[in-house]
Amino acid sequence: MNKILDGKTVVLGISGSIAAYKMANVTSMLIKLGADVHVIMTKNALNFINPITFETLTNNKCLVDTFDRNFEFHVSHVSLGQKADVMLIAPASANIISKMANGIADDMLSTTALAATCKKIVAPAMNTHMYNNRITQDNIEKLKKYDFEVIDPVKGILACRDIGDGKLPDEETLVNHILRETACSKDLKGKKVLVTAGATMEAIDPVRYITNHSSGKMGYAIAKMAMLRGADVTLISGNSTEDIPPFVNFIKVKSAMDMFKAVKENYKEMDFIIKAAAVADYTPVNVSEEKIKKKDDDMFIKLKRTEDILKFLGENKLKNQIVCGFAMETSNLIENAKEKLKRKKADIIVANSLKEEGSGFKGDTNKVTFITEDDMKALDLMPKEEVAVKLIDELMDLKDKKEV
Ligand SMILES: Cc1cc2nc3c(=O)[nH]c(=O)nc-3n(C[C@H](O)[C@H](O)[C@H](O)COP(=O)(O)O)c2cc1C
Numbered sequence: 395m396n397k398i399l400d401g402k403t404v405v406l407g408i409s410g411s412i413a414a415y416k417m418a419n420v421t422s423m424l425i426k427l428g429a430d431v432h433v434i435m436t437k438n439a440l441n442f443i444n445p446i447t448f449e450t451l452t453n454n455k456c457l458v459d460t461f462d463r464n465f466e467f468h469v470s471h472v473s474l475g476q477k478a479d480v481m482l483i484a485p486a487s488a489n490i491i492s493k494m495a496n497g498i499a500d501d502m503l504s505t506t507a508l509a510a511t512c513k514k515i516v517a518p519a520m521n522t523h524m525y526n527n528r529i530t531q532d533n534i535e536k537l538k539k540y541d542f543e544v545i546d547p548v549k550g551i552l553a554c555r556d557i558g559d560g561k562l563p564d565e566e567t568l569v570n571h572i573l574r575e576t577a578c579s580k581d582l583k584g585k586k587v588l589v590t591a592g593a594t595m596e597a598i599d600p601v602r603y604i605t606n607h608s609s610g611k612m613g614y615a616i617a618k619m620a621m622l623r624g625a626d627v628t629l630i631s632g633n634s635t636e637d638i639p640p641f642v643n644f645i646k647v648k649s650a651m652d653m654f655k656a657v658k659e660n661y662k663e664m665d666f667i668i669k670a671a672a673v674a675d676y677t678p679v680n681v682s683e684e685k686i687k688k689k690d691d692d693m694f695i696k697l698k699r700t701e702d703i704l705k706f707l708g709e710n711k712l713k714n715q716i717v718c719g720f721a722m723e724t725s726n727l728i729e730n731a732k733e734k735l736k737r738k739k740a741d742i743i744v745a746n747s748l749k750e751e752g753s754g755f756k757g758d759t760n761k762v763t764f765i766t767e768d769d770m771k772a773l774d775l776m777p778k779e780e781v782a783v784k785l786i787d788e789l790m791d792l793k794d795k796k797e798v
Pocket of ligand 1: 411
């Protein structure tokens with residue numbers, strides 16, 4: 395998934411803001427993701443960062459002057475505007491926002507923005523008073539009306555030492571907006587996907603708990619890839635140290651019971667439910683309110699069965715809903731997974747063995763087998779994001795078959 399923007403053209407528009415320096419990093423991140431990046435700067439932006447930086451990173455001429463003839467002949471503001479898959483104007487000064495909102499095209503950046511037919515994303519960055527000025531706010535509203543996507547600035551210490559709204563969000567946020575717009579085909583648009591991930595934690599007392607080794611990586615990768623393919627994703631997560639995928643409805647839970655409740659509240663509206671979480675099968679019968687004191691003899695904790703979330707989903711499946719479970723085994727993987735598929739009334743089980751090298755918990759790779767009622771597909775060892783892509787393909791096929 396490293397080159398997820400392969401074949402995509404991204405136009406970056408940079409205006410005269412102190413935050414312009416951040417765009418060198420954004421450019422570098424986009425190049426690493428495989429994008430063809432073209433940078434347009436306003437004349438005032440040249441005071442903040444040198445175009446050579448962008449030319450070196452992109453291998454493309456950095457455009458500033460609409461009437462520059464010193465490059466291969468074509469009308470750049472039109473051709474770039476047509477070629478672009480997405481245009482990000484960041485940092486967007488109050489001035490460029492005002493110009494774009496009012497159709498002014500008096501430099502290369504504002505002219506290209508007017509000519510571009512692709513999605514345009516704007517990230518305002520300026521002093522708090524400039525940002526809160528009603529004129530700027532009206533201009534931002536106008537841009538939204540004209541289908542620009544606006545990335546809200548964040549609160550922080552600004553270059554002028556004021557504290558407030560107006561700071562350009564970090565580079566990753568800007569890149570995430572571009573990824574959401576351009577990465578992957580949007581074949582899950584209009585679909586709702588529920589993913590559970592991570593490890594549940596079953597309290598023994600206020601200090602101790604029972605958990606497992608799940609990192610949440612597999613589930614988070616599925617949530618991210620489903621989001622990039624256009625789905626409306628809800629991620630219900632137990633313990634995980636993974637970064638929360640952007641643009642997903644994130645619900646944090648602790649115990650198996652919390653997860654069950656969150657799933658019950660959300661499952662009905664879903665097209666796909668993917669249960670990648672490692673949910674505790676047992677939980678302490680009694681949870682001590684006080685820390686249990688250490689004694690010299692052995693300690694026994696009585697455990698009771700938790701709710702079987704996958705079984706609940708299988709038994710309460712709605713028409714055309716696809717339910718996917720995961721099976722992690724140390725022996726008899728395929729037989730156990732086939733039996734789980736039947737017993738839980740799931741549509742598919744993703745089986746992975748803890749004994750297989752590069753597979754299972756924590757790592758970035760997985761080797762899985764998809765098991766359905768009438769088929770079995772063993773995949774090679776691959777990054778978890780690629781497993782996620784293949785799984786989503788498989789789930790789409792299952793849904794298509796169900797809907798015939
Ligand atoms: C040090 C400095 C920092 C500036 N930072 C910003 C800024 O973050 N946002 C902004 O809207 N204007 C900022 N300005 C003012 C703009 O550069 C100015 O309005 C300029 O005309 C914008 O031109 P442009 O939109 O064509 O790039 C700054 C000016 C200076 C001198």
